[in-house]
Each structure stands twice: as structure tokens, then as C-alpha cells.
Amino acid sequence: MTTKHKRLEMQIMIALQRRSEKLRVFRFDSGHAFYIWSVEQGQPQRFAYGNKGWPDLTAGANGKTVGIEVKVGHDSQNSDQVMMQNSFSVMGWDYYLFDDKRDFNLQIDEVLKCLSI
16 A cells, blocks of 8 residues: 555544534544344345455444445556445445545545435
């Protein structure tokens, strides 16, 4: 992970959390399991983070969960990340590809809109 990637992650976390006291953003580094309530499934769903493909950031508010994968430069999703994005979709969760090419505030607004903030 490059310094530019880490810097963009931190900017995203700060921007999202400054917009709402209800919003929480997490960055997971090591492999542990956790449960998140799935509104679509009506039950808790087990996930392991730190596994290949898990998004760089996970945000939650108002009973919704969003995965945020951060890309800089010419970096693109690998096959594990695409599979995880599909898993998020099956769970009824949103997944965003955040990059350093598009307008930063527009991307922040997209995530906030999804989380009903």
C-alpha cells in the first residue's frame, strides 16, 4: 500500500465522519470474524475481515453497511475484490470504488446518500 493510498483512505474516513455523528468508518487490517445485521436477510451475517478482497474501509449508519475500496493511480480491482463486491451485493449492502481521479466530494456525497445521511 502506497503513502498516497493511505492518505486517501484517511481523507475519506475524516470527511465521512465529520459529516455525521451517526456514521462510523472502520479500517480492518487483521483477520477476525464479525457479524453484521443484514436488513435484506433479516438476520446476522458472518464475515471475516482481513481476508483477500475485503474493502479498505467499511462504513455503517442507520442500519446500513457500505464497503469502500480505495484505488490510486492505475490500480484496479483484483479478482478477490470483485468477488467480495458481489458478496456485498448479495447481502444488500453497497460497495464503492473510490479513486483519485473523480471529484472527491462527489464520491463522499454518493456514500452519504446511500447511508441516508
